[in-house]
Amino acid sequence: MGTHSRAASGAAAFTPDALSVGARHLEVGGDWVASFAVVGFPREVHAGWLSPLLTYPGRLDVALHVEPIDPTVAAARLRKQLAKLESGRRQTAEHGRLSDPRVEAATEDAYDLSSRVARGEGKLFRVGLYLTVHAGAAQTLADEVAAVRSLCASLLLDAKHTTYRSLQGWVSTLPMGLDLIGMRRTFDTAALAAAFPFTSPDLPAPDPTSVAAPSGVLYGYNIGSQGLVHWDRFGDGMHNHNSVILGRSGSGKSYLVKLELLRSLYRGVEVAVVDPEDEYSRLAGAVGGTHVRLGATGVRLNPFDLPIHTRTDGHRTAPKDALVRRSLFLHTVIAVLLGTPPQAAERAALDRAIAATYQSVGITADPRTWTRPSPTLRTLRDHLARGDQTAQSLAARLHPFVDGAFKHLFDGPSSATGEGHLVVFSLRDLPDELKAIGTLLVLDTVWRRVSNPAIRRPRLVVVDEAWLLMQDRSGAEFLFRMAKAARKHWAGLTVATQDTADVLATDLGKAVVANAATQILLRQASQTIDEITRTFDLSAGERAFLLSADRGQGLLSAGTQRVAFQAIASPTEHDLVTSDPAELATHHDPDDHTTTTFVDLDAT
Incomplete structure (x- = not known):
């Protein structure tokens, strides 16, 4: 044919x-x-x-x-229109007639429009x-x-x-x-x-007259009105840029997180992801991101590294209290490793050992020494072993992480820098006993980059399945501190979890949820809906909706505004963000993360 x-x-x-x-x-x-x-x-x-x-x-x-x-034609037409309007006004005034309110309003609008066109504002x-x-x-x-x-x-x-x-x-x-x-x-x-319908009638709309670049992310369409739900977490009117996504397994939680992540990359937002199930690897490979597999051979994150910031001129700086803050963070690290916070005597022994550990490699209170190679957990264990009985007991409890089965994550200097427009830290290869400490070390690595004053761009930190970290009080406290301080560094924290009851059962979990200006609820289990209803003050209709919502449907809450929406994705986006095993089996090799081609985002 x-x-x-x-x-x-x-x-x-x-x-x-x-x-x-x-x-x-x-x-x-x-x-x-x-x-x-x-x-x-x-x-x-x-x-x-x-x-x-x-x-x-x-x-x-x-x-x-x-x-x-054409601007030239527009200017000529505006001058002609202004001439007509002014001529009519003068003739009315000369004959002593009453002015026409419509002509007066049209004249004011024409002058305003002419001035904006002349200034290039429209x-x-x-x-x-x-x-x-x-x-x-x-x-x-x-x-x-x-x-x-x-x-x-x-x-x-x-x-x-x-x-x-x-x-x-x-x-x-x-x-x-x-x-x-x-x-x-x-x-x-x-x-x-x-x-243009780039707004939802249930959410406060951005200023359409602004000359700034378009902002915000399309979440989906409004289930009630069929309008678009377009929301900007980094808007000027937001108290913070944090988001919490709660939903039962299979409700489309990770799908929505990845969809928002991908569309945020289009805006030039830098994203770091804590990925417990290795669900973001295909997406990272498609957009040229960095994929760090914790638990793989040679991949280490040294908790003793000081937050040294490299400026655009190549000069390296650090906060004045960097060594003190790093010592306090190491107390949190040891508490997560041991599973319980150290007692008073143990904290004192640990504090002395941390100071001695840094001094043993030449790092003192003098900032000029902070660029020297950092010590490791083995060095700290050795100093504890030479102390009193309390210190020796701590050293013995650290044995699995220094010489035992879990030493690979700490046995040497850091090998992952976590730099790039998208960095995915996969925790799937870590043993279950190390997932909490792995999440904490990843968040610390990300936070050191987020708090770098030399990098001025919006950033997102995504913690998928946050319940892993919330199970440990020290880890939950670190996550809470990040949620409180992220806005000061033009960053937003996204916390996504399926164990809603575990998160809301603790005061720290509720505090993390309360410090999220954007809250998204997907389908909930009947066992947790009562707690969800009390925490978010849901109406009877909203409660019923969350119990019967289909996959990808949810309730977006921003302040006093709430909207029920359905997440939507283009075929290309769906191909990158889906985690359905049946679809992946027909479209992708699960072990191949290098052949997907989508778009080069290095320019953002």
Whole structure:
């Protein structure tokens, strides 16, 4: 079959069986359609002002045709319009007539628009807005037309029938980019931006008149209104940039986290992930990220490393209290390793041993010594072994992590730097006994980069299955401190977990949830819904929704606003973020993380 024949057969699939043209309607196959052109608009509009049309319960096609106007032509037209308006005002004043409020308002708007175009804060566009109503019968069409015109009137839109041009009106609303009506209105950038449905009526909308780069992430569509749920965790009005995602196993929790992560990378956000099940490796390979497998041979994170920051000029600096803070952090590390916080005598012995450990390698209170190679856990164990009975008891308890089965994570200097636009720390190869300490060391490594004052860009720290760290009090305290301090460093913490009851059972867990300005609840188990209802003050309808929500459906809460949404992804995004074993078996080799190609994000 030739190219022409294939094209003809493809076009036939979209050609109606019959087409009857009337003065104000069409019969397309078995459908009755009527088209309108919007010729009158309100003076002022708000973000998402077309959402009522887009969420109309009947079948309504909305087409917006946009054509930019050359700046030179725009300036000339504005001057001509201003001249007409001013001439009319002067003539009215000379004859002693009362001024027309509409002319006065139009003149003010023209002056304001002219000044913004002259300063380069906006441009002008010729915009055509057309509507097509569908129905199954003539009487039904008349009812739908009346309802749509009433809706337009409530929005201060004047919708006129495309009388004797019904065919052209219908074609203008088809997804072909053809405007056969040609009834245009001049819009500026702010008004045109507000017309796009990149907002949800249940969430506070960003300022559409801002000249800053677009921000925010698309989470999905509003289940109630079918509008888009677009949310910016780094918005100026947010108390912090943290997010908590709670959902039972299989509710789509990791899917949503990866989807937000991928779309945040488009914005230039730097992301670090604590991945307990190695679910982010394909995504890291696709976008050129760094994948660190803790538990693999030669992969180590030394908790004794001092937070040395390298500036853009190559100069290396550190906080004035870096050594003191690192000594305090080592107390937390030892507490997690031992499983219980040391007693008072043990803390004193440990504090003396930590100081002696640093001094043994030449690191003192003098910042000039802080760039020297750091000691290791073995050095600390040896100093404890030479102390009193309490210190020797601590040394014996550290034996598995120095000479025993768990030594590989600490046996030497750090081999993973954790630098890049996306860094994934996989904990799957770690024994269960080391997952908590592995998560803590990863968070510390990430925090040292987040707190680097030389790097000024938004960052996300994702802790998937956070219950692993929340089980240990010392680890939960570290996570809480990160949640409290992340905003000061232009960073946001994402905590995702399926063990909602364990997180909310502790005061620290509740504090981490409370310090998240963005809270997302996915489907919940009936055993935990009571605690969820009390903690988040859910209504009866929200409670019922979370008990019956499908996969990917959830409740996004931001302050006093809440919206039920369905996560959506493009086929390419879905291919990268899905963890369904059946899909992975048909599309990917589970051991191959190097052959996927998506997009180069190094430029961000």
